[in-house]
Amino acid sequence: MEASNTRTQTMDSHQAMWMYQKMSEIRHFEDTVHETFSKGVLPGFVHLYAGEEAVAVGVCAHLNDKDSITSTHRGHGHCIAKGCDLNGMMAEIYGKETGLCNGKGGSMHIADVSKGMLGANGIVGGGFPLATGAGLTAKLQDTGGVAVCFFGDGANNHGTFHEGINMAAIWNLPVIFVAENNGYAEATPFSYASSCENIADRAASYGIPGEIVDGKDAMAVYEAAERAVTRARNGEGPSLIECKTYRNYGHFEGDAQKYKGSEEREEHLKDKDAILQFRQYMLQHNLSNEEGLNKLDEQVKASIQAAVEFAESSDYPDAGSLITDVYVNYTNTGRES
Amino acid sequence: MEASNTRTQTMDSHQAMWMYQKMSEIRHFEDTVHETFSKGVLPGFVHLYAGEEAVAVGVCAHLNDKDSITSTHRGHGHCIAKGCDLNGMMAEIYGKETGLCNGKGGSMHIADVSKGMLGANGIVGGGFPLATGAGLTAKLQDTGGVAVCFFGDGANNHGTFHEGINMAAIWNLPVIFVAENNGYAEATPFSYASSCENIADRAASYGIPGEIVDGKDAMAVYEAAERAVTRARNGEGPSLIECKTYRNYGHFEGDAQKYKGSEEREEHLKDKDAILQFRQYMLQHNLSNEEGLNKLDEQVKASIQAAVEFAESSDYPDAGSLITDVYVNYTNTGRES
Amino acid sequence: MGRTISFSDAINEALAETMRRDKNVILMGEDVAGGAAVDHLQDEEAWGGVMGVTQGLVQEFGRDRILDTPIAEAGYVGAAVSAAATGMRPVTELMFNDFIGSCLDEVMNQGAKLRYMFGGKAKVPLTIRTMHGAGFRAAAQHSQSLYGMFTAIPGLKTVVPSTPAEAKGLLIAAIEDDDLVVFFEDKTLYNMKGDVPEGYYTTDLGKADIKREGSDVTIVAIGKQVHTALEAAEQLAAKGIQAEIVDPRSLSPLDEDTILASVDKTNHLIVVDEATPRCNVATDIAAMVADKGFDSLDAPIKRITAPHSPVPFSPVLEDLYLPSADTIVRTVMELTGEDTAMTT
Amino acid sequence: MGRTISFSDAINEALAETMRRDKNVILMGEDVAGGAAVDHLQDEEAWGGVMGVTQGLVQEFGRDRILDTPIAEAGYVGAAVSAAATGMRPVTELMFNDFIGSCLDEVMNQGAKLRYMFGGKAKVPLTIRTMHGAGFRAAAQHSQSLYGMFTAIPGLKTVVPSTPAEAKGLLIAAIEDDDLVVFFEDKTLYNMKGDVPEGYYTTDLGKADIKREGSDVTIVAIGKQVHTALEAAEQLAAKGIQAEIVDPRSLSPLDEDTILASVDKTNHLIVVDEATPRCNVATDIAAMVADKGFDSLDAPIKRITAPHSPVPFSPVLEDLYLPSADTIVRTVMELTGEDTAMTT
């Protein structure tokens, strides 16, 4: 295991402001969805990323549109960090035709392939092989790109974890496996379901570096990701980074969260809050000031508000689209009467 | 990794004779099937266990009928070591109604559940969850039994390896995972397909002991299995034992084996031969003598010859059995005209 | 009788009844209890499944028999297959039937084939409970109805209940059955209330139920679509057309006789199924009747199904995706138009 | 024309042709080259697949494009899905279609649904080659014909060729197609010889082929069963019955028009498929005709399939398991008895 707590560098203000903005966007986006959902406006299952912002943002800070990411059922944060349009995201969650997937995918399937965001995924563990495949394309086409697989502590026990990482390792592919260990898979604790102490320990099975970082510390994630992305871009193969984090809300909207300890909850929602910590860091290192950050927060809030308005005022997809997009070059006539 | 080369004990003559007999049965059974297959008498895919005898026998020496084993496509050796009837096995390979599965299973599906032999398996990796389930029964019904999962180096990269072992570990089940690392999965070398140096190294991912033994050395396997079985029977949970071994024949009958090195082949078929080595060991430790072992070999040969005759003189299943045994309590009428 | 409980509670009761009678019955799945090994959690606070269907069972039966599993469908379904073959009688929960993609081998190649491959010398008394169905806004990977895929597999049985009382009786029968049974629960039916007898009873597998008698057209409908068909039947009755609604309840084995007898009476068949249209249960039933009931038929066999597409997320599209009473009425009118014109 | 090669070599040529034309075409699978990273192994000694179908490709295209994979079907099929979505055009080999149990999720929930879930903003130009079929004495887990399961899945196409020439043309078309195509190869056909054009050509997906014209009965047959049907047709011709043999070639999309036109001519339909009988391709085609071609039919639609059981190992049982020309002849005679009596 490599050491991960030695701060090797500070960050320039531009990068820090970008990270702060993205984290703030995620937080406000999710808080807003939470509220809207509780009013019964939003359809379906919604899994919120609030609390885990530092992970998606700390990693995606190193990526560009040529790089791919795979995501999970808890995908809004990854989308935002990878640069997906907020209006298109919100409209997708509302099931509107202006959504990123024209309303056909919904929260669990938001994607923007043009931005290298290969989709939230309703299947736990679905991302491992997909990230490996994106890494294969990068290698075979020599694009210089990398692929990142975000996955949960629950997914770490799925067979695809083993298959995907082993393949990335033997083929030395530019893939970074980022564990978001928030302590629970639904209501099941990580410590119960997993026979390892840390997910990063399992990296040894594949002969790749495994690093544990405080996933509430955006700088720690940023630095670990930098090492892994550099490694990958240099053709040195895959890495695994385990980010210890926490989700502020329940597994999905409607979860009473009785399985969570009240102390841990308190602690994570306050002292350990990723955005507060990063804000502190920026102020300490003069990367911005209170005023600048407050202003940014206001702008972010406004953009989320605008996204809600955009979504609400958009139309639902029209009936004809029910049977389009099933095939590229074959008309799906269906068979129903 | 625990040390495995310190010989802690010798064996009594009775146990040694049993082991020698089973190894000899396996070798002669497989050599006979090899010959018969090459004459075009036998149908289907046949995967021979010759060369790996010390593994199945060294492990099964510790098991009784209450203990279960799961096997692979290369299952004849496991069957014999677990006490399956040679006549019934041979007849099954011929597809006769006197076969252990009434001719319906064939080489890849020989089973005798009454002996705790839960079946050869045509699906690589199929055994991991099954062994875990048999271990679960043993634990819940408090039978005192253990379950053993034999698997190949190729199977070690399948997702079920990860899922099955993790579950056995978190539930502390009496399961022993025995890797038969013969260096190849079909024509693909272990070292190419696996990102670990040893399969046993992967035990660490599950917090269970992982031990490497010379799979050509029946005593080494016997002793490692004893540790693991004792552990399991004492409620201390699963173990993984990796046996480094070699298959004398091709992946299946018809394989030209060009991928094998000629030196390694030579070496394994001669000096490293498991049966020769064990014979040597028995003679050195006065567990038998030349005459006794030769006599045993002759008896074994005769029993295999008898099995062939039994199989050849048996009838094929009758037509009606085509559609029986699909369900327990529902007549399968089928729908064909 | 007279006692009204939900579909979800009926299933819960079926599990409790069988677990009380046979200590080899255990329940395995993701969060079937929930919060395993969380010290401060009281049993009554445990999830009891993602939809709360198994809530409370852990209080009575404890965590040794209500086993939370890792997210490892191949692992725990495979373990359940072999636990069944070695003497247990497990009920395992595949949370959404869509997740069969992670464990098809354990169901198709191991669980369903073991008995046959072993020449009848083994049995797999395993029940797999699983959620299916669209209408929950759960999108493409959580809304499929995949019983057709399972019905195609020899060696296992499939059951799709449409009412709380039947859900209970069929589930008890499934658990007590010595074969692998896959039991489908429509997530949008869980809150449906109905009269459910107390205590232990079974409803036979392989027997269809006539949910409404009628003489003009036979409508075979699966699961929730039984209710859509009943709604359509009311509208049709107002137009003087009497539809007979047949609910197969188990798809494998299929009660061919009841379906054929009904078609023999009505001379018209429509199959209503919300699954996708190809190589599925609606085609299966249609083909069976086009063979064995051909001479009874006065008109083409119509199938009302989902279109050949994944389930869309957008509520407006998902509503269109599902069969509707209107479509059924229109189809029946087209099919029997002449007959009824003559009748009235 | 005039050049005779095997079914297996025809597939090999299809792969070579497409790989020459498009460098994004790669081949992935277990031992598709064989002996990866074995120093002493010469390329020409490499397996080229468990049946030798891809033998020689590694010599021309090298190990970067003929990729041996670990035994990790979910891993490499999933990787192929996403490689396809990110710009490659992979051909991945699922050695036996029976192994779909290890990777159904990657095919059904990822590969086939991606385009729809993403609102049309992605495509998955992936071809999965896979072996199917009984008769090889390969027993229950290596002998299934599972194209029905795939045909049921919206978002992917299925192809089952019956001759070497078509295997080549259809495979090239499949690889060049921008959708996920699952391409089924009957392992017992690999040695079959036939005229195969040299060089590049495609055979359209979605077009059935009439393998024999006839006026008395339509026999739709899948894959190898086309040949069983042709054999039966010869016997029938000797009795004065002219069977028309329709080979759908692709099951999804299905060329309904050709089938319906044939039934309209012959008024009789038999579907011959060696897959199991329920919720499968034979029921699918029968149901389609019982709806859209009902008025053309003079008799029940018969299906000749395997029984509802796993594939037995014993050669005598396996031979009984498969449809036979005799069964077809007998069924046709029963079906058309009267008609032909009148005709002659």
Ligand SMILES: Cc1ncc(C[n+]2csc(CCOP(=O)(O)OP(=O)(O)O)c2C)c(N)n1
């Ligand atoms: C294959 C599969 N099994 C089960 C589920 C149901 N499910 C959805 S999310 C979830 C928990 C995932 O936990 P984790 O990986 O830790 O991610 P987190 O929700 O904590 O972000 C489960 C069991 C699923 N979607 N897919």
Ligand SMILES: Cc1ncc(C[n+]2csc(CCOP(=O)(O)OP(=O)(O)O)c2C)c(N)n1
């Ligand atoms: C899921 C699955 N994938 C692929 C195969 C085809 N196959 C049969 S045996 C084999 C190689 C197995 O190698 P290993 O596990 O090392 O066992 P060995 O043959 O060396 O004993 C393969 C790829 C299979 N039977 N099942």
Ligand SMILES: [Mg+2]
């Ligand atoms: Mg988690």
Ligand SMILES: [Mg+2]
């Ligand atoms: Mg091997």
